[in-house]
Amino acid sequence: MGNGNITLTINGEEVTAQKGQTILEAARGNGIFIPTLCYHQKISKTGACRICVVKINDRMIKTSCTEPVTEGMKVETEDEEIVEIRKGILELLLAEGDHNCLYCDANGDCELQSLCYRYGIEPSGSDFPKNTREIDYDSSYGLKRNENRCILCGRCVKACAEIQVKNVWSFAGRGSHAHLTSDISEKIGDSSCVACGTCVQMCPTGALSFQQVLGKGQAWELTKSSSICIYCGVGCKIDFYTNREGQLVKALGCDDGPNNGHLCVKGRFGFDFVQSDKRLKKPLIRKNGNLEEASWDEALDLVVSKFSGYKEKNGPDSIMSFSSAKCTNEENYLLQKFMRAVIGTNNVDHCARL
Amino acid sequence: MTNSIREIPVSEAFLIIGSNTTENHPVIGSMIKNEVIRKGKKLVVVDPREIELAKYADVYLQIKPGTNIAILNGFMHVILRDGLEAKEYIKTRCEGFDELAATVKKYTPEYVAEICGLDDPEKIVEAAHLLAKTSPMALYYCMGITQFRSGVNGVKSCANLQMILGNLGVAGGGVNPLRGQNNVQGACDMGALNAVYPAYQKVPDEAMKEKFEKAWNATGLSLKPGFTIVESLNAAIAGDVKALYVFGENPVMSDPNQHHVIEALEALDFLVVQDIVLTETAKYADVVLPGFSFLEKEGCVSNTERRVQKMNRVVAPVGDNREDWWIIMQLANRMGHPWKYEKAEDIFEEIRQVTPSYAGITYERMEKELIQWPCPTEEHPGTQYLHKDKFSRGLGLLSGIEYTAPAEEVDPEYPIILTTGRLLEHFHTGTMSRNSRILDAIVPEGYIEVNPNDAQNLNVVDGELVAVSTRRGSIRIKVKVSRRPKDNVVFIPFHFYEACANKLTIDALDPGCKIPEFKVCACKVEKIAV
Numbered sequence: 001m002g003n004g005n006i007t008l009t010i011n012g013e014e015v016t017a018q019k020g021q022t023i024l025e026a027a028r029g030n031g032i033f034i035p036t037l038c039y040h041q042k043i044s045k046t047g048a049c050r051i052c053v054v055k056i057n058d059r060m061i062k063t064s065c066t067e068p069v070t071e072g073m074k075v076e077t078e079d080e081e082i083v084e085i086r087k088g089i090l091e092l093l094l095a096e097g098d099h100n101c102l103y104c105d106a107n108g109d110c111e112l113q114s115l116c117y118r119y120g121i122e123p124s125g126s127d128f129p130k131n132t133r134e135i136d137y138d139s140s141y142g143l144k145r146n147e148n149r150c151i152l153c154g155r156c157v158k159a160c161a162e163i164q165v166k167n168v169w170s171f172a173g174r175g176s177h178a179h180l181t182s183d184i185s186e187k188i189g190d191s192s193c194v195a196c197g198t199c200v201q202m203c204p205t206g207a208l209s210f211q212q213v214l215g216k217g218q219a220w221e222l223t224k225s226s227s228i229c230i231y232c233g234v235g236c237k238i239d240f241y242t243n244r245e246g247q248l249v250k251a252l253g254c255d256d257g258p259n260n261g262h263l264c265v266k267g268r269f270g271f272d273f274v275q276s277d278k279r280l281k282k283p284l285i286r287k288n289g290n291l292e293e294a295s296w297d298e299a300l301d302l303v304v305s306k307f308s309g310y311k312e313k314n315g316p317d318s319i320m321s322f323s324s325a326k327c328t329n330e331e332n333y334l335l336q337k338f339m340r341a342v343i344g345t346n347n348v349d350h351c352a353r354l
Numbered sequence: 355m356t357n358s359i360r361e362i363p364v365s366e367a368f369l370i371i372g373s374n375t376t377e378n379h380p381v382i383g384s385m386i387k388n389e390v391i392r393k394g395k396k397l398v399v400v401d402p403r404e405i406e407l408a409k410y411a412d413v414y415l416q417i418k419p420g421t422n423i424a425i426l427n428g429f430m431h432v433i434l435r436d437g438l439e440a441k442e443y444i445k446t447r448c449e450g451f452d453e454l455a456a457t458v459k460k461y462t463p464e465y466v467a468e469i470c471g472l473d474d475p476e477k478i479v480e481a482a483h484l485l486a487k488t489s490p491m492a493l494y495y496c497m498g499i500t501q502f503r504s505g506v507n508g509v510k511s512c513a514n515l516q517m518i519l520g521n522l523g524v525a526g527g528g529v530n531p532l533r534g535q536n537n538v539q540g541a542c543d544m545g546a547l548n549a550v551y552p553a554y555q556k557v558p559d560e561a562m563k564e565k566f567e568k569a570w571n572a573t574g575l576s577l578k579p580g581f582t583i584v585e586s587l588n589a590a591i592a593g594d595v596k597a598l599y600v601f602g603e604n605p606v607m608s609d610p611n612q613h614h615v616i617e618a619l620e621a622l623d624f625l626v627v628q629d630i631v632l633t634e635t636a637k638y639a640d641v642v643l644p645g646f647s648f649l650e651k652e653g654c655v656s657n658t659e660r661r662v663q664k665m666n667r668v669v670a671p672v673g674d675n676r677e678d679w680w681i682i683m684q685l686a687n688r689m690g691h692p693w694k695y696e697k698a699e700d701i702f703e704e705i706r707q708v709t710p711s712y713a714g715i716t717y718e719r720m721e722k723e724l725i726q727w728p729c730p731t732e733e734h735p736g737t738q739y740l741h742k743d744k745f746s747r748g749l750g751l752l753s754g755i756e757y758t759a760p761a762e763e764v765d766p767e768y769p770i771i772l773t774t775g776r777l778l779e780h781f782h783t784g785t786m787s788r789n790s791r792i793l794d795a796i797v798p799e800g801y802i803e804v805n806p807n808d809a810q811n812l813n814v815v816d817g818e819l820v821a822v823s824t825r826r827g828s829i830r831i832k833v834k835v836s837r838r839p840k841d842n843v844v845f846i847p848f849h850f851y852e853a854c855a856n857k858l859t860i861d862a863l864d865p866g867c868k869i870p871e872f873k874v875c876a877c878k879v880e881k882i883a884v
């Protein structure tokens with residue numbers, strides 16, 4: 001082990017961590033669970049929600065997402081006292097907002113919901129003063145906002161400031177009047193937001209959600225598969241979600257790609273053309289001036305007889321092909337092989353220059 | 355890119371020239387912004403439009419379209435004049451320095467400011483000093499360097515600058531072209547180019563001919579380079595090209611001088627289009643073959659940093675459509691070539707055999723590793739940045755490059771410079787983005803960006819419909835008054851068929867690589883009388 005290593009005890013077990021790591025990072029690195037809300041590994045630390053508190057050396061209670069590890073430190077991630085603190089935080093969060101999972105977009109994919117379930121929290125029915133904050137489902141083409149589900153964790157603020165680097169979101173007001181604003185209290189759709197959707201992807205609750213692109217589906221009905229964005233050359237890796245009907249529902253940035261989880265508006269929302277009515281569904285052949293549906297055999301044989309004819313009569317160089325920068329390596333390879341080996345010409349090019 | 359996306363945090367300074375990064379490569383744009391705004395890295399932006407990054411730049415130079423080479427020579431002039439070049443690097447790793455030094459001698463800040471239409475020559479000095487004194491410095495460019503008659507020279511000038519500063523072959527430096535489409539890099543690597551086989555192995559080379567005849571079990575491969583796209587359109591009009599097979603492209607929208615493209619398509623005897631929707635080009639076809647969209651297919655693509663990534667099937671195919679490789683294989687089979695591939699991976703395995711830079715890459719590795727070519731063997735980790743200890747040709751070649759004016763300069767009849775490009779929300783010819791509901795809703799129509807001064811002179815207001823004409827055609831389009839373009843420069847995005855920028859653009863080509871000069875031509879903007 002390198003000399004940057006530190007030994008500490010978590011829940012009675014000796015573990016190693018790197019110098020400079022937080023207790024949370026050390027715990028996660030060793031497969032030990034500590035609940036979090038405001039923490040996210042991609043943004044700077046806030047230490048705001050306090051849900052991640054742990055007990056250090058039997059005395060101190062500290063937020064594990066901000067507290068660095070030290071040699072010989074003894075950490076207890078959960079005991080009765082800590083459970084009580086966590087329950088208190090969750091009860092307050094539930095009471096303060098309007099958290100009805102029944103009609104929330106995040107149902108089944110909400111960090112607040114799963115922690116409430118874990119700690120057995122139910123709405124207190126107390127007369128805690130509820131704030132009515134902004135609900136805006138229309139102003140933006142990409143985002144929906146229902147701040148009554150907001151837990152003021154600040155992840156969206158930091159996601160926009162540190163990942164998209166646009167600084168759209170910030171907090172205004174104090175205490176129980178704290179709330180989000182986009183730019184200077186503009187509607188999100190009127191703000192400088194570029195609809196990259198990063199804040200939505202990072203929001204732990206249903207306070208921010210995506211506009212419906214095509215299909216709908218609840219979290220547990222969706223299937224995830226990863227592929228690469230079709231647009232620019234950054235090559236962002238995207239997790240696409242489809243519903244039970246096979247319709248595309250949403251796109252989330254995948255952490256494994258060059259994008260490290262981030263996407264732009266095109267990668268985020270520009271996929272429904274795949275399932276649009278405008279898609280061709282059968283080969284077409286021009287007959288009496290019109291393009292008419294035909295079978296594959298008919299279409300392929302026609303192409304082959306034409307190509308063979310020109311090759312014979314006018315020479316291979318009378319046939320040209322345009323390949324595509326939107327198609328795969330395999331397809332591009334095969335088309336140039338076809339032109340070179342089958343037709344016998346180097347007449348192949350693509351839009352690299354366009 | 356010579357270097358990698360994950361080196362962005364390693365760079366201490368950035369020169370962004372001819373790239374509207376935050377709109378056209380937004381994820382990289384954000385990463386660069388993060389370094390500049392939050393970590394105080396240095397930034398120089400050179401662009402005729404005051405793009406978003408210009409706001410955060412230490413020095414922003416709003417040059418006239420088509421004057422990149424002059425400004426780059428200007429930087430080099432100042433660097434050499436003030437002795438800021440990387441002397442040891444030049445001595446040990448480069449050749450041709452004397453020629454370069456002699457060429458840039460006359461590019462004094464005053465002379466360059468004159469060519470580029472800049473008021474303050476001192477800003478050129480300031481930028482040059484900043485770029486020279488902060489290392490490693492990464493240069494990023496895009497079509498704003500290449501889409502000119504002098505495109506190849508523009509690229510060489512970028513390399514010149516980075517070599518004299520010792521910024522090539524080091525982490526966080528490099529000459530980094532941002533590829534505009536998700537697999538331009540791969541299409542080039544795969545030899546979908548008129549003069550090279552996969553991995554840029556040259557067509558007019560007997561040894562290569564033999565290699566590929568053997569690998570493909572074929573005879574009579576041609577030693578003669580083929581046509582490029584724009585050349586082939588001319589050949590169609592001349593009657594030399596009879597048949598055209600267009601695979602996943604939309605030249606009616608994407609190529610310069612639309613009128614000329616349509617004339618060429620009409621002159622053809624036979625046009626086959628393989629695509630996912632009935633594109634503007636497919637409307638001229640004799641046969642249309644419906645392929646798979648990106649979410650239906652399997653295969654791999656290579657991004658702007660040479661990283662090869664796997665694409666997977668996400669949704670079921672529609673209708674009676676077929677895999678694109680299957681269609682091409684069928685054509686080969688029916689022409690007497692018994693190719694037999696059962697899946698995309700079979701093709702990739704063949705690619706590895708004939709493409710040395712991909713030889714060590716497998717589907718399995720792509721899924722598990724971050725892997726960038728060149729990767730010659732399965733044990734090789736791939737290559738994060740190029741030219742580490744030496745250049746592929748040995749010594750880095752510095753060459754003296756003179757600025758040359760664009761093909762079409764403004765005159766009394768066409769007094770305004772037109773430049774074209776893309777928007778954040780749309781892509782290329784709009785085949786995909788305009789058929790995406792949300793993207794289409796955000797930006798439903800095209801427009802022409804006009805600077806407030808010019809708008810006043812032309813007596814037009816925001817939202818007004820105007821006529822824009824060049825020697826090649828005329829369109830009607832809405833005005834968007836914007837501070838972005840330089841005085842006397844207008845900008846039109848080319849995604850919109852109703853207001854098609856490429857009816858206007860010029861098909862002047864770079865003599866070397868044949869890239870069209872999309873980024874500059876002369877136009878006039880007229881009020882439409884009511």
Ligand code: SF4
Nearest residue numbers: 160193194196197199
């Ligand atoms: S969508 Fe993107 S730009 Fe808009 S507020 Fe969220 S993070 Fe910021």
Ligand code: SF4
Nearest residue numbers: 150151153154156203
């Ligand atoms: S909107 Fe979401 S991410 Fe933002 S503060 Fe509220 S809960 Fe946190």
Ligand code: SF4
Nearest residue numbers: 229231232236264267
């Ligand atoms: S999500 Fe945006 S930045 Fe990423 S590859 Fe797609 S178009 Fe490029």
Ligand code: FES
Nearest residue numbers: 038049050052065
């Ligand atoms: S997760 Fe640690 S304070 Fe919120």
